[in-house]
Amino acid sequence: xxxxxxxxxxxxxxxxxxxxxxxxxxxxxxxxxxxxxxxxxxxxxxxxxxxxxxxxxxxxxxxxxxxxxxxxxxxxxxxxxxxxxxxxxxxxxxxxxxxxxxxxxxxxxxxxxxxxxxxxxxxxxxxxxxxxxxxxxxxxxxxxxxxxxxxxxxxxxxxxxxxxxxxxxxxxxxxxxxxxxxxxxxxxxxxxxxxxxxxxxxxxxxxxxxxxxxxxxxxxxxxxxxxxxxxxxxxxxxxxxxxxxxxxxxxxxxxxxxxxxxxxxxxxxxxxxxxxxxxxxxxxxxxxxxxxxxxxxxxxxxxxxxxxxxxxxxxxxxxxxxxxxxxxxxxxxxxxxxxxxxxxxxxxxxxxxxxxxxxxxxxxxxxxxxxxxxxxxxxxxxxxxxxxxxxxxxxxxxxxxxxxxxxxxxxxxxxxxxxxxxxxxxxxxxxxxxxxxxxxxxxxxxxxxx
Amino acid sequence: xxxxxxxxxxxxxxxxxxxxxxxxxxxxxxxxxxxxxxxxxxxxxxxxxxxxxxxxxxxxxxxxxxxxxxxxxxxxxxxxxxxxxxxxxxxxxxxxxxxxxxxxxxxxxxxxxxxxxxxxxxxxxxxxxxxxxxxxxxxxxxxxxxxxxxxxxxxxxxxxxxxxxxxxxxxxxxxxxxxxxxxxxxxxxxxxxxxxxxxxxxxxxxxxxxxxxxxxxxxxxxxxxxxxxxxxxxxxxxxxxxxxxxxxxxxxxxxxxxxxxxxxxxxxxxxxxxxxxxxxxxxxxxxxxxxxxxxxxxxxxxxxxxxxxxxxxxxxxxxxxxxxxxx
Numbered sequence: 001x002x003x004x005x006x007x008x009x010x011x012x013x014x015x016x017x018x019x020x021x022x023x024x025x026x027x028x029x030x031x032x033x034x035x036x037x038x039x040x041x042x043x044x045x046x047x048x049x050x051x052x053x054x055x056x057x058x059x060x061x062x063x064x065x066x067x068x069x070x071x072x073x074x075x076x077x078x079x080x081x082x083x084x085x086x087x088x089x090x091x092x093x094x095x096x097x098x099x100x101x102x103x104x105x106x107x108x109x110x111x112x113x114x115x116x117x118x119x120x121x122x123x124x125x126x127x128x129x130x131x132x133x134x135x136x137x138x139x140x141x142x143x144x145x146x147x148x149x150x151x152x153x154x155x156x157x158x159x160x161x162x163x164x165x166x167x168x169x170x171x172x173x174x175x176x177x178x179x180x181x182x183x184x185x186x187x188x189x190x191x192x193x194x195x196x197x198x199x200x201x202x203x204x205x206x207x208x209x210x211x212x213x214x215x216x217x218x219x220x221x222x223x224x225x226x227x228x229x230x231x232x233x234x235x236x237x238x239x240x241x242x243x244x245x246x247x248x249x250x251x252x253x254x255x256x257x258x259x260x261x262x263x264x265x266x267x268x269x270x271x272x273x274x275x276x277x278x279x280x281x282x283x284x285x286x287x288x289x290x291x292x293x294x295x296x297x298x299x300x301x302x303x304x305x306x307x308x309x310x311x312x313x314x315x316x317x318x319x320x321x322x323x324x325x326x327x328x329x330x331x332x333x334x335x336x337x338x339x340x341x342x343x344x345x346x347x348x349x350x351x352x353x354x355x356x357x358x359x360x361x362x363x364x365x366x367x368x369x370x371x372x373x374x375x376x377x378x379x380x381x382x383x384x385x386x387x388x389x390x391x392x393x394x395x396x397x398x399x400x401x402x403x404x405x406x407x408x409x410x411x412x413x414x415x416x417x418x419x420x421x422x423x424x425x426x427x428x429x430x431x432x433x434x435x436x437x438x439x440x441x442x443x444x445x446x447x448x449x450x
Numbered sequence: 451x452x453x454x455x456x457x458x459x460x461x462x463x464x465x466x467x468x469x470x471x472x473x474x475x476x477x478x479x480x481x482x483x484x485x486x487x488x489x490x491x492x493x494x495x496x497x498x499x500x501x502x503x504x505x506x507x508x509x510x511x512x513x514x515x516x517x518x519x520x521x522x523x524x525x526x527x528x529x530x531x532x533x534x535x536x537x538x539x540x541x542x543x544x545x546x547x548x549x550x551x552x553x554x555x556x557x558x559x560x561x562x563x564x565x566x567x568x569x570x571x572x573x574x575x576x577x578x579x580x581x582x583x584x585x586x587x588x589x590x591x592x593x594x595x596x597x598x599x600x601x602x603x604x605x606x607x608x609x610x611x612x613x614x615x616x617x618x619x620x621x622x623x624x625x626x627x628x629x630x631x632x633x634x635x636x637x638x639x640x641x642x643x644x645x646x647x648x649x650x651x652x653x654x655x656x657x658x659x660x661x662x663x664x665x666x667x668x669x670x671x672x673x674x675x676x677x678x679x680x681x682x683x684x685x686x687x688x689x690x691x692x693x694x695x696x697x698x699x700x701x702x703x704x705x706x707x708x709x710x711x712x713x714x715x716x717x718x719x720x721x722x723x724x725x726x727x728x729x730x731x732x733x734x735x736x737x738x739x740x741x742x743x744x745x746x747x748x749x750x751x752x753x754x755x756x757x758x759x760x761x762x763x764x765x766x767x768x769x770x771x772x773x774x775x776x777x
Contacts, residue, residue, distance in 0.1 A: 449531065
């Protein structure tokens, strides 16, 4: 038998312990952010780029969207032919945009900040208000970027306070995919429904004669609130008017009511358990709204012929959001490094490389010249579905601030939409909860930094 | 059996007996010279030499981040921003008054009770089974313990397919007996059940392994004596084996509780806290708020609350439970 050791502590030891903790606490308080609001984008000083020599080595953080690691490496090789003095280190800094952003934010204030970083539609604004990225207009002018050639919507997606904070790179939009075999069985014309009203007419035929659930819907963060833009805008609603949430409008409620009716009234839609693209590829659903970034994967995986079309219109017309990622330059680097990063960014997004990247991944060609160029023309000939995606680009619009610029907004909207889709919650109630949370988040996390 | 006092007395008497022999050759009078007191700085130097590296690592990687997190919890700070606004206890007030907090706490409690309680019971059952002399025991032990050494993310991804209601093996098995697959991914309650099952599958091997080692150290003679006295195996297990496993149960209750409250990988790989935040535990909320929402101050406040809960639970366990398990 052993006696239980007793742990005792006297007053002197307590004082010593307190002193150690106190000292460490002081040390802890010494590091971290400075106190007081307003250290955001406004504090980035303008740089005179003339007379600056580009750095010899820069780092680029990417998650290689569309499994593009080899493509990105090839573009770096081509850059080195023209600029043998600048080494570009390509770093896999995450599996998706969120992981890249988390690392980039956590690296703030350290020596580990990259020179170039992917900045997705829901992250670039946070980089900007945190003062982590450089306004690119002066640098682009100095390096003579051909910015007029960019698709205007895609380029202006990154505009705030009169500056551009990123350059479009791997950009996507939602696209309507349908199973041509199912369409044929249901006796439907070989095209996507022009409007949701037309889809409503077609859906019973798809279910009865096609033998599948007509529409597959995706849930989850970064996804549900993206494709729902189509129904929301199509009804004339919006998530927000600049910073004011507008989910209590009749138009917004009507959009959510329509979504709910597809699942619970007409029962022509189902919410995918894991991945609506996989369900569609396996022939479980007749059609889906997927990303154009999934185009190549869907065409490869499907055992049937896949048709593509514009997203169906609502009563207020065509409505399609943009998405994907751009590339930004870190603010916390030397002008030499920023200049070298700018040179590489110009090369990465030039017409030739845009076409090379798009043709190999399925992402949108962000430049008009690339869209109409020889490389992409060959791709359209081989995959006419790609042409639909590119044509739809002309109808897109930038997303509402209330979703993409406010921290946690996408999560709150996703929860609201999941309540509507999975629990048949009254849309007005679900949206009210989300709107309040987003408004609070704006007051706490955006407003003080603007 | 001689007691310590007896032994002490014997020793004293031996010295007493031996003493007269030394009288024949008297030794020089023994003067008491107090040992030179070690210089305090030398002791400190020695202490620093041995403990320094560990203390430095603990301070840098444990206590400093802990206190830093405590400090950040008093700030309204966007992760990545160079500036922050002091808000005192504002983040704590916000967490305690948030309508979603009760859901997060409930999910955390259910997940923790189910994984700790379930893990201990199932682990003990496995340990008892594996302690018996059965054919293929070695292979069975390996199979039970193997999931524990696998990466949580890999396990999560694997089970993601297993539970798929359209293509998964569970759907196929349930279909074979005419039962429809539950909506594992679309119903928050089923999703929680699902991640609990996967967590148990992964971690029960650890509990079984520790219990197995403890079972093998249970003295055979006690069990034989109980058997001779007519105790049934169940009674022997309840009245002899279980109490003897007390310290192991205590150890496991602390380690599994800590690991359960800190579990992240399986939830991240399978449900990302959803659907409808039905699998968002406090640990996952810390990640979501800190890294997805970028609310570093609020996230630090939740981390501090979780730390306080863990500390209190562990202290209670040490104060009350530990006393009952020593034998």
